[in-house]
Amino acid sequence: MVMWAIGTLAAGTALSSRSWCLMSRGAGAVLLAIGASVAFTGPAWADQTVMAADGSRVDCAASSRDLTRISLVEDQFASVSKVSTGNPAEDFTVVNEPVRGDIYLSVPEGYSRPSLSFFATSKRGYVYKLVCRIAGEDAVQVFISNPAIASERAPASTRARVEPREQAAALVQAMYSQSVIDGYQMRQSVRSPVQVGTLRVQMIAEYRGAELNGRVLRIENRGKEAVELDGATIAPASAVAVSVAEPRLVPGQVTTAYLVTRTGERP
Numbered sequence: 001m002v003m004w005a006i007g008t009l010a011a012g013t014a015l016s017s018r019s020w021c022l023m024s025r026g027a028g029a030v031l032l033a034i035g036a037s038v039a040f041t042g043p044a045w046a047d048q049t050v051m052a053a054d055g056s057r058v059d060c061a062a063s064s065r066d067l068t069r070i071s072l073v074e075d076q077f078a079s080v081s082k083v084s085t086g087n088p089a090e091d092f093t094v095v096n097e098p099v100r101g102d103i104y105l106s107v108p109e110g111y112s113r114p115s116l117s118f119f120a121t122s123k124r125g126y127v128y129k130l131v132c133r134i135a136g137e138d139a140v141q142v143f144i145s146n147p148a149i150a151s152e153r154a155p156a157s158t159r160a161r162v163e164p165r166e167q168a169a170a171l172v173q174a175m176y177s178q179s180v181i182d183g184y185q186m187r188q189s190v191r192s193p194v195q196v197g198t199l200r201v202q203m204i205a206e207y208r209g210a211e212l213n214g215r216v217l218r219i220e221n222r223g224k225e226a227v228e229l230d231g232a233t234i235a236p237a238s239a240v241a242v243s244v245a246e247p248r249l250v251p252g253q254v255t256t257a258y259l260v261t262r263t264g265e266r267p
Helices: 029-041 147-153 164-177
Strands: 048-051 057-062 068-072 077-081 093-096 103-106 115-122 127-134 140-145 184-188 194-196 199-209 212-221 241-244 254-262
Touching: 048 057, 048 184, 048 199, 057 068, 057 140, 077 093, 164 199, 164 212, 164 241, 164 254
Parallel strands: 048 140, 057 127, 068 140
Antiparallel strands: 068 103, 077 115, 093 103, 115 127, 184 199, 194 199, 199 212, 212 254, 241 254
């Protein structure tokens, strides 16, 4: 694992006005490069995590040769419903494992369809339509997280809508401490670095939530002169929050940046 952070993030950084203001200038080259890297290289992790609401469609990938495990986060599958075609080359198997409540998919050799689909009901009463394309031969794991479950667990007094600024502050603090907060899925996985001028940039972790996404960036100065980093340099104008551990990088120095954007917005 690439080193999580170099230097010290001051305790007040997460709550300072500079960190939480909306940026007035356009997206910097650093984040544009990161966005391009995400768009064209795809995720580096093998496991899939999907956010899904009750009754929604869940898109995933299933193994063509091995088992595909599908698991609910803080819930369990109670039943599955599928149609049998009667043609072995077009049918697949779904097994509902009773102990953990996971389901396992397998397709026969020579399966002729590009994808498989079925319905599943959870013990909490949520229904999902799963559509899994057939891709790859290795075993696959899919984790489905429903944001409504976190709301169910929260005390009634805390279920009122939290302002985006407060959510962003909590998310930055969670990213800095490498912890997970309710309603978010964290993936620590290093993407291929991109070179932007004299800066070498990697996304090393991502937090996905229903309203906000957080990204942890490792930034290294590989040039011969010091570089000044500020919010407008590394964040798009639509960013909800941005915090930089060390805003001035001397040659060879590494820092960590924490970026929060609204879900669905690409940096």
